Amino acid sequence: MPLQPLDATLQETFRERMDPAIFSLPDIGYLQEPRGRYTGTSPLLARPRDLFEVVTLVKLANEMDVGIVPYAGGTGLVGGQVMVDGPAAMLLSVERMNRIRDVDARDNVLVCEAGVILADVQAAAAAADRLFPLSLAAEGSARIGGNLATNAGGVQVLRYGNARDLCLGVEAVLPDGTVFNGLKRLRKDNTGYDLRHLLIGSEGTLGIITAASLKMFPAxxxxxxxxxxxxxxxxxxxxxxxxxxxxxxxxxxxxxxxxxxxxxxxxxxxxxxxxxxxxxxxxxxxxxxxxxxxxxxxxxxxxxxxxxxxxxxxxxxxxxxxxxxxxxxxxxxxxxxxxxxGAISSHDISVPVSKVPEFIKRTGPLLMAMGADIRINCFGHLGDGNLHYNVFPAKGGDRSEYEGRYKAIKDCVHEVTDALGGSVSAEHGIGRLKTGDLERFGDPGKLLAMRAIKRALDPKGLFNPGAVLRV
Amino acid sequence: MPLQPLDATLQETFRERMDPAIFSLPDIGYLQEPRGRYTGTSPLLARPRDLFEVVTLVKLANEMDVGIVPYAGGTGLVGGQVMVDGPAAMLLSVERMNRIRDVDARDNVLVCEAGVILADVQAAAAAADRLFPLSLAAEGSARIGGNLATNAGGVQVLRYGNARDLCLGVEAVLPDGTVFNGLKRLRKDNTGYDLRHLLIGSEGTLGIITAASLKMFPAxxxxxxxxxxxxxxxxxxxxxxxxxxxxxxxxxxxxxxxxxxxxxxxxxxxxxxxxxxxxxxxxxxxxxxxxxxxxxxxxxxxxxxxxxxxxxxxxxxxxxxxxxxxxxxxxxxxxxxxxxxGAISSHDISVPVSKVPEFIKRTGPLLMAMGADIRINCFGHLGDGNLHYNVFPAKGGDRSEYEGRYKAIKDCVHEVTDALGGSVSAEHGIGRLKTGDLERFGDPGKLLAMRAIKRALDPKGLFNPGAVLRV
Missing domain, CATH: 3.30.70.2190 (Alpha-Beta Plaits)
Structure with missing residues (x-):
């Protein structure tokens, strides 16, 4: 059975079977991604208040074959939170699940719900004289569930790791409505497959993270x-x-x-x-x-x-x-x-740390050879081999004049990255922007396994349709 | 089609279709686990020399519906490397794949094959004035492929993490013979599901790790x-x-x-x-x-x-x-x-770090109440909340006199662990020893997802049959 568009009748069913107070029409803020690359469409926004409501939503969506786009802070830069085509789906925002459940300075653990804003997590840790080190530009509006779903990076990865390295456990709802109760606070736990690591970075395509236990560090x-x-x-x-x-x-x-x-x-x-x-x-x-x-x-x-x-x-x-x-x-x-x-093209690439100089040496001249009327602003997390390599118009120029060159520039940057054993998405993820890049540059064995896992956990393709894997 | 026992005819087929030099009858060393708890049976040992031979073995096993038990250093303590029942399977040892492919001090990366002995990895890093921090009692015979398959721990986890945290990428053969070419050397790579973390700790039930790129640190x-x-x-x-x-x-x-x-x-x-x-x-x-x-x-x-x-x-x-x-x-x-x-019962448990004192306070009296003629030696990695909590006979006594109490002691220790939000296997894994514990104490949602993933990647159940998941 293919996914059904969330039409008026199906919307009505949701409102009838659950507290209608959690549903509304999403305003435009929910449908635009921050760089203005996409504007999505979704006829229904659900803002559940607890795990039970998330489970109910997922089970109803299952029953009606309706897609769900999980939504946290909406700050992702690859369109993972914005659905632009396919049968209309429900937007499920975790924003109301924003309780910090526990801050334990002795354990160096903080447990919170997925909708807590990253800056609030940092502040709660600081209030306990501890550090939660995940730190990035959007921390004032990004929510921890989204940070985990996308395995966010930021400026302290060199020492503390990515979001996945800061997470001891997650609670999540799987596409069939099963709850994965993985909110352990353990530093070591070798009991079976690491579902936490599978969900982190899967961008809402395998599960909706509803809460997490996080590592704190000495301030x-x-x-x-x-x-x-x-x-x-x-x-x-x-x-x-x-x-x-x-x-x-x-x-x-x-x-x-x-x-x-x-x-x-x-x-x-x-x-x-x-x-x-x-x-x-x-x-x-x-x-x-x-x-x-x-x-x-x-x-x-x-x-x-x-x-x-x-x-x-x-x-x-x-x-x-x-x-x-x-x-x-x-x-x-x-x-x-x-x-x-205004960039013509922005890239979030990584290469082995030792290859950063070579990457910079090779890419600039190749781009200049396509036309020297550009400026390159290359900066980023050298210790992680992660560069934000952004290409701009010449001074006084406008990006609109360069539209025709976008693809060639992007391909050039990604090809050098790939040739150096790099990644075309170091910290932002695949979302909908880079599904083609994943197909082109991803390891075929990995893609096969990813598709098998997606089919196994989400046979109907309900969760975040079109993100990460197109098919 | 159920798994077929690897009888003389099927053995002959393997020898005919591949270089017979890689096959032999396993000697007893391959079939006994270190604590003498299990003695396995396997009529055929394969010792492939490269990735291609592993792929060929896996494809033939697929064709003939024969199980494969992956084998590295054989030092695991939960019977993951020893098959004691079920249709006779092939033992696949990675010991001949023992090349260190690269040691890059600038990148702080070491790339090696799965059969390299852990102490040799440490030594190669040291020779480059770097540290590979994974360190444990069996390091002189454990092989890195096994350390990764079981997500080994050891004495430096507090600072450097478990084996999974020390691994940037893996190359692995999946149960259908697909190669996952994930030997990247990247500190950041958010391109799709993290297959590396899924394979690490899956104890050879989802893939055979054939090589890895590992993190080095300043000495x-x-x-x-x-x-x-x-x-x-x-x-x-x-x-x-x-x-x-x-x-x-x-x-x-x-x-x-x-x-x-x-x-x-x-x-x-x-x-x-x-x-x-x-x-x-x-x-x-x-x-x-x-x-x-x-x-x-x-x-x-x-x-x-x-x-x-x-x-x-x-x-x-x-x-x-x-x-x-x-x-x-x-x-x-x-x-x-x-x-x-000689322990009556040994436990490798973890609890949240702050609960270690309570665990110790609660467990001792409960065990003593069953009979005070025991001694408890509790030691371990306090910083990780990981205790080796071992129960022994009274001085002069012999473990054989306590056989009847083994289960009650084990259950008691595991119940307190579970009540405190802990894990019944902190660093040793599930193997065949703890499949029942996983079923009893594991999160039901996690077990469902694990079974779905196992079926998706290994529908015939070829890889390490009976380990981690019994069904």
């Missing part, structure tokens, strides 16, 4: 932050390894920035700090954090000194919290400048 | 090691949190030991060190590691001082490498003493 007692000018990405990589040798896992951030980022800020965000008199071709924002007595500044200096003959040109070390925030503002406002300029 | 430049006497497990836990506040992720080991462990050593391993004049009721082996300039001893002292009024009674800090090794010898020789005494 940093000391910090040291530097903006380091390096000769080139190769020197940045050398610096990373020297730093690790000195300060090891205390490195919480290692963010590469190119001159174009600073220029974009100067052009579009003039109130953003410009810490250097002359914009450096390449620079790295480094931050360390530790417990008491870590003497991080001293050790950071020692590491920088050891790197001085190896491509480190200059370094500013933050002398105050204000200066630290200025350094971070450079990194964090680059995406804002990017948006104001 | 420790400084270390500090202490044996700390604490009032009770509660005080040990308080110490752990104070330590984390001071030295954070530099804690590489935090191992709890009870007086019984020291007494067992005195009784059965008299050449083992006894660092204390009087055996402490409870003690913790703490080790820290860091990069250059970590001043670990100083910071360790500060943390211990902060804990002095909170249940820390005494502490010995290793003043030399020799003393450090003595401290470790206490911890590492306890399993040897245990073996010499």
């Amino acid at each position: 940093a007692r000391e910090r040291a932050t530097a903006l380091v000018v390096v000769e080139d990405p190769d020197a940045a990589l050398t610096l990373l390894n020297i730093m690790r040798d000195h300060v090891d896992d205390t490195i919480t951030a290692f963010e590469l920035m190119s001159a174009e980022g600073y220029r974009f800020l100067a052009e579009k965000v003039p109130d953003a700090p410009q810490p250097f008199a002359e914009i450096p071709a390449w620079s790295v924002l480094v931050e360390l954090g530790s417990g008491h007595g870590g003497r991080l500044e001293e050790r950071l200096m020692a590491a920088l000194e050891a790197a001085m003959s190896k491509g480190v040109i200059d370094a500013l070390i933050a002398q105050s919290e204000g200066q630290r925030q200025d350094f971070w503002a450079v990194r964090e406002r680059i995406p804002e400048a990017n948006r104001l300029i | 420790a430049r400084e270390r500090a090691t202490a044996l700390v006497v604490v009032e009770d497990p509660d005080a040990a836990l308080t110490l752990l949190n104070i330590m984390r506040d001071h030295v954070d992720d530099t804690i590489t080991a935090f191992e709890l030991m009870s007086a019984e462990g020291y007494r067992f050593l005195a009784e059965k391993v008299p050449d083992a060190p006894q660092p204390f004049a009087e055996i402490p009721a409870w003690s913790v082996l703490v080790e820290l590691g860091s990069g250059h300039g970590g001043r670990l001893e100083e910071r360790l002292m500060a943390a211990l001082e902060a804990a002095m009024s909170k249940g820390v009674i005494d502490a010995l800090i290793a003043q030399s490498e020799g003393q450090r090794q003595d401290f470790w010898a206490v911890r590492e020789r306890i399993p040897e003493a245990n073996r010499l005494i």
Whole structure:
């Protein structure tokens, strides 16, 4: 039986069989993805208040063969939360399931429902003198269920890992309405297949995560932050390894920035700090954090000194919290400048860390050969091999003039990525934007297995139809 | 079609269709598990030399409906590698696939085949001035493919995670002969379902891991090691949190030991060190590691001082490498003493870290109430909430006299574990020993999903029949 469009009659059935207060017509905010790439259509928004209501919704959807698009904060960048074609489906938002159930400083565990906003998770951990390290631009509106469903990354992955590494257990509703009660708080549990890891990153196609138990960490007692000018990405990589040798896992951030980022800020965000008199071709924002007595500044200096003959040109070390925030503002406002300029094509790629310099060396000239009237702003999480590699019009140009080149640019970036053993989606996921890329670049064996798993857990294809796997 | 016993005719077919040099009759070493709990039967041992031969074996097994038991180092403690009943199956050992393909210090990645012995992986990393942190008693004979298949734990999990956390990618053969080419070296890759995490810990029931790319870390430049006497497990836990506040992720080991462990050593391993004049009721082996300039001893002292009024009674800090090794010898020789005494029942349980004291307080009296003629040696990875909780005969007694009490003791330990939200297999897995426990204590939703996944990827039930899931 194919999926049925959620027409007026079927909508009526939902309203009759459940508390109608949980249903409404979704306003436009639910249907647009943040970069304006897609506008979806959905005739019905369900906002269940607890696990039981989610189960009931899923069972009814099953009975009527109606698709469900799970929705958390709506901040995903690949259209995983926005359905644009296929039989009209229900939007299921977890926003009302937003209780923090427990914060246990002794266990270093926080248990919360899927609809809690990421910044609220961070704040609850901080209130218990602990750190929840997942940190990303959209943290003020992203919800933890979506962060887990997409295995979100961000600026502290180098030390703490992706969202999946921060999660001890999940509670989830599977496509047949079965509840997976996996909210354990265990650091070790080798009892059968790791369903948690299968659900995390499956983008709502295998289950709806309704709650999670999350790892907390000691809050940093000391910090040291530097903006380091390096000769080139190769020197940045050398610096990373020297730093690790000195300060090891205390490195919480290692963010590469190119001159174009600073220029974009100067052009579009003039109130953003410009810490250097002359914009450096390449620079790295480094931050360390530790417990008491870590003497991080001293050790950071020692590491920088050891790197001085190896491509480190200059370094500013933050002398105050204000200066630290200025350094971070450079990194964090680059995406804002990017948006104001308007990218022709944005890429979230990863390659093995050691291949980052080669990736940059190869890709730029290839793109320039297609027409030099572009600007490339390459920045990102060097320690993870993850670059945000974005292509923009020449100064004064408009992205609309470049529409015809979008595909060629995207293909070029993805082909170099693939040739270097990389990934065309490092942290944003597949959603609906990259289903074709997954088919093209994904391992065929993996695709076969993914399809078999999808069929096994969701034979009707009810959950997030068209996302991740088209068929 | 049910599985066919691998009789002489079918064996002949294998030998005819492939190079017969890879087949032999398995000697007894392959058929016994280390604790002597099971002796398996298998009429044919295959020792393929490369991926292609594994694929061919799997395809032939498929054609003939013959089961395959994957075999790595044979050191598992739950019978996952030993088939005792059901239609005779082929033993497939990866021991000849033992090449280290690459050690890349810049990427901090090591790529090797599944048959490489764990100690050899560690040594190859060390030769590149790096650390591969997976470390456990059987490292001299365990093979990395088995460590991954069972998601092995060990003594450095607190800082570095389980085997799954140390693995960036796997190459594996699925039950239909499909190759999953997932040997990426990426720190971030959000392209579809995480098949790697599904295979890791599935104990050879979903795929045969043939190679892996592994994470390396900076080698420790400084270390500090202490044996700390604490009032009770509660005080040990308080110490752990104070330590984390001071030295954070530099804690590489935090191992709890009870007086019984020291007494067992005195009784059965008299050449083992006894660092204390009087055996402490409870003690913790703490080790820290860091990069250059970590001043670990100083910071360790500060943390211990902060804990002095909170249940820390005494502490010995290793003043030399020799003393450090003595401290470790206490911890590492306890399993040897245990073996010499002979446990009635051994348990590898985990509970939320904060529940460890309660677990200990509740379980002992319950067991004693069944008959006080027992001794309990409880030790393990407190930082992970993982205890090896082993029950022994009274001094001079023999385990054979206690056979009738085995089940009651096991059930009691597992029931308390379950009541505290714990796991009846923290690091050893399910294998064939604990299939009943999984059925009893596992989440029903998880079991349903596991069965659906098993059917989807291995509809004939060829891979490791009877392990993890009985049906």
